[in-house]
């Protein structure tokens with residue numbers, strides 16, 4: 001499979017709301033040949049592939065597991081089914097691209113990571129936002145030192161949202177912010193503690209408004225505000241660096257990303273013998289640059305990374321460990337909520 005340029009046979013399991021996006025992108029990608037779509041609801045699977053398609057449609061996962069021409073499977077079933085479905089695919093020696101969240105708990109996610117590693121298979125999480133041109137560029141700029149040291153990340157993801165029956169607002173919206181953070185932060189700015197505060201003002205039985213604060217290595221901080229009860233939709237992330245600051249507004253149609261040559265510097269020498277208030281503070285106000293971003297659908301890039309990691313026999317950019325780290329922070333956030341919002345250590349060793 002890995003030594004040839006033949007397209008990799010792929011199947012998609014789950015053809016509900018998100019699955020059709022995977023079907024379309026994997027179906028159109030030159031690296032893959034879409035061979036089958038599986039959904040317990042056959043009508044949905046038929047609708048997703050279209051009336052004239054020759055792609056096989058089935059409600060029986062075993063048909064996919066037994067097909068040796070299928071080397072990879074994309075899983076877009078509900079999170080509660082991720083463990084059995086993905087474990088079966090890995091057990092049949094298929095590489096797996098799995099929707100976020102990787103699993104409903106770190107314990108389940110760990111089983112998937114271990115199984116993939118034991119079988120030397122790719123396990124990739126579809127952390128879709130990480131493959132948007134804006135986030136790819138932010139990561140690149142941070143890693144190349146363009147904005148200096150990361151001092152803070154401030155993220156807002158709020159709208160009048162669907163109150164989910166089984167999860168709180170953190171589990172619904174924050175996986176996006178956490179997977180983006182995991183992707184863009186440099187190695188010397190990893191999360192060490194998390195504190196979560198939430199409120200349920202409409203008595204939904206779960207937090208509908210939430211604030212997540214992450215202490216990062218080196219004294220930096222990250223904050224995510226997630227809210228189902230906001231009258232307007234906001235999707236903005238600010239990354240403060242010691243030399244430049246980035247503002248990403250995902251709702252803009254053009255100029256989603258801006259880089260500000262702005263900053264506040266405290267002159268170290270001015271601190272000697274003076275109080276903090278008397279120290280010399282200088283404000284820098286320079287140009288604002290709008291980096292040119294390619295027009296590419298994130299899921300096309302997801303498919304490309306899935307193919308490349310299979311062929312190059314390497315971990316994908318958003319591998320199972322990235323999925324585990326996101327889940328660990330969500331679980332620790334639940335611990336923090338249960339204990340009144342105290343900061344809880346996160347495990348960095350995932």
Ligand SMILES: NC(=O)c1ccc[n+]([C@@H]2O[C@H](COP(=O)([O-])OP(=O)(O)OC[C@H]3O[C@@H](n4cnc5c(N)ncnc54)[C@H](O)[C@@H]3O)[C@@H](O)[C@H]2O)c1
Pocket residue numbers: 013014015016017018019038039040041044061076077078079081085099100101126127128
């Ligand atoms: N990456 C993103 O931005 C993004 C966006 C939306 C949803 N998602 C994720 O995609 C996944 C699916 O979400 P959705 O909103 O499409 O859900 P959905 O309920 O609309 O669709 C799930 C489909 O899976 C089918 N299914 C359930 N169990 C199955 C099984 N064992 N075998 C085969 N088919 C089965 C159902 O019949 C249904 O058609 C979730 O993990 C969700 O978090 C990701």
